Amino acid sequence: MKYVIGIDLGTSAVKILLVNQDGEVCQEVSKSYPLIIEKSGYSEQDPEAWVSRTTEGLAELVNNFKGDISEIEGISFSGQMHGLVLLDQNRQVIRNAILWNDTRTTEQCQQIYDVVGKEQLLEITKNPALEGFTLPKLLWVKEYEPNNFVKAKVFMLPKDYLRYRITGNIHMEYSDAAGTLMLNVAKREWSTEILNLFGLSPELCPPLVESHACVGTVSIDFAKSTGLSEATKVFAGGADNACGAIGAGILAEGKTLCSVGTSGVILSYEKRNDLDFDGKVHYFNHSEENTYYTMGVTLAAGYSLSWFKDTFAKEESFDEFLQGVDTVPPGANGLLFTPYLVGERTPHADSNIRASFIGIDASHERKHFARCVLEGITFSLNETIQIFRNNDKKIDSIVSIGGGAKNDIWLQMQADIFDAKIEKLASEQGPGMGAAMLAAFGCGWFSSLKECAENFIQTAKTYYPIKENVETYKKLFTIYQDVYTHTKTLNEQLREFRK
Missing domain, CATH: 3.30.420.40 (ATPase, nucleotide binding domain)
Known part of the structure; x- marks a missing residue:
């Protein structure tokens, strides 16, 4: 039997699912981590907590796995959206991640409307400027923490940072990029217009890939820490709501x-x-x-x-x-x-x-x-x-x-x-199952996500009006x-x- 792992990086915990080719959840591990709330409206997390708790969870899962470790073919991810992670030129985290539920950026949201215009913003990004999105957070750091902003060479979203620590490769996929207010959603590319209007370098934005794209394999160090095989394929994954939709x-x-x-x-x-x-x-x-x-x-x-x-x-x-x-x-x-x-x-x-x-x-x-x-x-x-x-x-x-x-x-x-x-x-396994399905599709188990859903998902009961x-x-x-x-x-x- 072959297996994949779905990792759902949530706001309060990481949930890890081991799923077999029949869509059955064979193991489930959850590890929690704290929020950092320095003052009202602030919500942050230490990205290292995501890495350490995921490492612990995967090691526990592998330790309890009875098969050949090479049978675990792939890993993919679901992640909390919008959170801002900044890395310097040495790929080190500059400050705590600012999360989706942080509301300090009301001023920056108004700035976005003033500079871009509401209609133009909707034309490009398909979404209004809300405090939860990533661009307002980036502008807040630029204004209130200029020393940190100058150090920033690339921004990432939470699951993408976790995946980088597993593979050593930096990417972002479209479903999460769509929640940054920097993506042209219809054209599926970073918006040079938005970036130019705010004086943001295109190099800040990671290369874009499909959610089912294989972006590397488990690094030697991460394999040693978890017991996973270095041959395990790692797929880009998706935003939590997109993965929740796939899982349903x-x-x-x-x-x-x-x-x-x-x-x-x-x-x-x-x-x-x-x-x-x-x-x-x-x-x-x-x-x-x-x-x-x-x-x-x-x-x-x-x-x-x-x-x-x-x-x-x-x-x-x-x-x-x-x-x-x-x-x-x-x-x-x-x-x-x-x-x-x-x-x-x-x-x-x-x-x-x-x-x-x-x-x-x-x-x-x-x-x-x-x-x-x-x-x-x-x-x-x-x-x-x-x-x-x-x-x-x-x-x-x-x-x-x-x-x-x-x-x-x-x-x-x-x-x-x-x-x-x-x-x-x-x-019902939510976004973690969607992540596992992206890995299953990426590994070639099915010809499409739709075919995977037909095999993995069953309705138990139907209610009519x-x-x-x-x-x-x-x-x-x-x-x-x-x-x-x-x-x-x-x-x-x-x-x-x-x-």
């Missing part, structure tokens, strides 16, 4: 993903590079060659539910907490929740808006609140689906993964609110959309009182 089989028109973690994502496959969503959703290169995906984000999706449970029933499990929700009718007896606990991303890029419960009366019990929180999260995700549909995208089949796929009530709710068929996977629920939720969704408009000014006025 989102590889054809009409295929859409609903992923609920701390945040929530609606992601849809795109063959074309010229659609115009006016910056309301993200538009990135996919990890499948010459394809794309569009994506909307709810900042506090699963976080809204965990916040509510931990605030009012900390000792209960989620299953206990959600008991009785199935007895509450759609609409929770006139109770609505908007999940804006930490601001919102799609369709409202608003860091100031906050959550609301609307319509509370004395008849409401905890189960009504629990149901309306689930509904509010799903309504927020539905806003992205409506943007897609308003732009003539067909959304009829949605694969649901993450926390939203662990509860039958919530899955049926998604079918009813989205008015679409919802598929639950038999085995219930007509009367669909009609009820359409009315409620219209009311839900009004809540943002009516609470925006109130939240601006309340801002000075937040501690």
Whole structure:
């Protein structure tokens, strides 16, 4: 039997999967590492922590592997997007990595709009200037840490730095490069216009390759540290959302993903590079060659539910907490929740808006609140689906993964609110599986990623919309959309009182 390894470099931990030719996960290892938060809005990590913990995890996996080590043919990666890693002329890390969830760069985002213009930025990069992206971080270092900026000879993204430490070779692939605000997404090349406008050298940008490209083999030193074979092929990998989509089989028109973690994502496959969503959703290169995906984000999706449970029933499990929700009718007896606990991303890029419960009366019990929180999260995700549909995208089949796929009530709710068929996977491994699939395809096990998905991914259960629920939720969704408009000014006025 042959094997591949998928490495998912997340924000809090690295997850490593050993996958065989049948798509079965034979081993799973996870190693955590800390965030570095020096002040409010800052979020950094030491890149060396990624390397050391991944090395430990791979050594543990190899130690427990019973076969011939040469049977592990390839490794690929999924990684947290947007994070800035700077290397000097000796390829040494200059400072801690600034992560995707760092929000210090509001000033630089405005600078980007002032210099490039919003319309031109969307024309080139397909995305608005948001604090999470890489270019604002680079401009922040240029302005506030000029000594570090002068030393910088190349910038990298987190998984690309980890891969460099494994192979000794520097590359970046298109799906992660698309999240830098420096890539011309449609042309699939670094934007000389963006770089020139900000006085950035093209040499700062790594060579671009396909996600399934073989970019080297495991170095002698890394092989000694882990027990892997030096012949093990290393593939470029993809951004976490692109790999999550591959791992869920989102590889054809009409295929859409609903992923609920701390945040929530609606992601849809795109063959074309010229659609115009006016910056309301993200538009990135996919990890499948010459394809794309569009994506909307709810900042506090699963976080809204965990916040509510931990605030009012900390000792209960989620299953206990959600008991009785199935007895509450759609609409929770006139109770609505908007999940804006930490601001919102799609369709409202608003860091100031906050959550609301609307319509509370004395008849409401905890189960009504629990149901309306689930509904509010799903309504927020539905806003992205409506943007897609308003732009003539067909959304009829949605694969649901993450926390939203662990509860039958919530899955049926998604079918009813989205008015679409919802598929639950038999085995869900997220971006790590997508990374493993890129390695499997790169190793030549399959003729395409689609063929790999057909062999690796199975649907366990399908949920269909219930007509009367669909009609009820359409009315409620219209009311839900009004809540943002009516609470925006109130939240601006309340801002000075937040501690």
